[in-house]
Amino acid sequence: MIRTNFKDLLEIPGIESVMLVDHHNNLIDTWAAPSSNPAIFKEVAETYLHIFTLMEHLHYQVDEICMPFDRGIVFARSHPRYNLIIIGKSSLQIPLLRIFCDVCQKDMDEHRKSKKALKKLPEKQLTRIDSRALDDVEKIMLENILEEHNRAR
Amino acid sequence: MLDRQVEIHDDLIFIVNEEKTAPPEHLRSLEWAILTQLNGERTVGEIGEILSLDPEETVHLFQRLLKLGAIVLSQLHQMDHVVPEDVFEDLEYQFTYSLGPVAGIVLEDALATLKHSRETLKKRDFPQLIELLSLEIANRQKRHEFQRHMVDKLKRLLT
Numbered sequence: 001m002i003r004t005n006f007k008d009l010l011e012i013p014g015i016e017s018v019m020l021v022d023h024h025n026n027l028i029d030t031w032a033a034p035s036s037n038p039a040i041f042k043e044v045a046e047t048y049l050h051i052f053t054l055m056e057h058l059h060y061q062v063d064e065i066c067m068p069f070d071r072g073i074v075f076a077r078s079h080p081r082y083n084l085i086i087i088g089k090s091s092l093q094i095p096l097l098r099i100f101c102d103v104c105q106k107d108m109d110e111h112r113k114s115k116k117a118l119k120k121l122p123e124k125q126l127t128r129i130d131s132r133a134l135d136d137v138e139k140i141m142l143e144n145i146l147e148e149h150n151r152a153r
Numbered sequence: 154m155l156d157r158q159v160e161i162h163d164d165l166i167f168i169v170n171e172e173k174t175a176p177p178e179h180l181r182s183l184e185w186a187i188l189t190q191l192n193g194e195r196t197v198g199e200i201g202e203i204l205s206l207d208p209e210e211t212v213h214l215f216q217r218l219l220k221l222g223a224i225v226l227s228q229l230h231q232m233d234h235v236v237p238e239d240v241f242e243d244l245e246y247q248f249t250y251s252l253g254p255v256a257g258i259v260l261e262d263a264l265a266t267l268k269h270s271r272e273t274l275k276k277r278d279f280p281q282l283i284e285l286l287s288l289e290i291a292n293r294q295k296r297h298e299f300q301r302h303m304v305d306k307l308k309r310l311l312t
Contacts, residue, residue: 008304096280103304106297
């Protein structure tokens with residue numbers, strides 16, 4: 001799916017891995033440059049699933065997150081049927097990434113075969129956080145955030 | 154392909170072409186010496202000085218390495234080049250097609266926001282310009298067509 005629909009994106013120098021993950025945290029498809037470690041994909045995907053779900057729960061309209069880390073950046077996008085996560089070098093230009101993602105995602109949404117495949121994926125479960133997937137620290141953090149949010153209301 | 158037509162001058166920065174390295178038997182000792190000096194930061198002029206080469210000889214050696222496909226122009230350095238005029242002409246044509254007659258004014262405004270003009274905008278700032286212009290196109294289909302066209306342009310311009 002990624003090789004077909006995100007071909008242009010993969011040609012950008014500095015892209016190290018691309019993941020498509022459904023809203024139940026199942027990897028739909030992944031692509032990785034030889035230098036990257038596919039073992040971390042599931043964990044990274046889960047983190048962003050939590051972030052997007054939490055944002056949605058708090059009624060924040062956040063569809064895109066870009067976070068730097070010590071060896072590069074993580075760029076994540078939320079779509080009604082999947083999350084797109086890209087890991088790349090720090091030299092990657094975010095506006096460039098955004099344009100390529102816009103085009104590739106729209107192409108995928110409109111492509112007959114992909115459309116069918118996307119329809120089969122579970123829809124976003126916007127107001128539910130899967131507590132089974134949270135560890136204790138995350139649970140406490142989440143409770144604190146929600147408490148603060150409720151107090152601010 | 155385009156790299157091989159580059160006019161060599163002292164300020165250019167080259168890196169070793171990891172995709173295609175010329176077979177060792179085709180390289181002379183001075184050319185090997187140049188390859189060992191390439192670190193993505195040293196310019197042609199600096200390498201010439203380090204190896205005590207005269208300017209003509211330096212240009213000749215770099216030209217040969219380029220022709221053999223052993224070196225390529227540094228990506229970062231390429232990003233400092235200004236956007237060619239024909240790219241701007243095409244951009245304006247496509248943007249006018251998507252937005253209408255005010256496209257020229259919106260384009261100038263976007264350039265002013267980036268504190269640049271058509272003559273000074275560098276390749277590294279071009280995606281940001283495209284992004285600013287895309288936001289001005291309200292019709293989603295037209296915005297997509299504009300972005301699709303510019304993706305093809307960006308691929309040629311930046312890679």
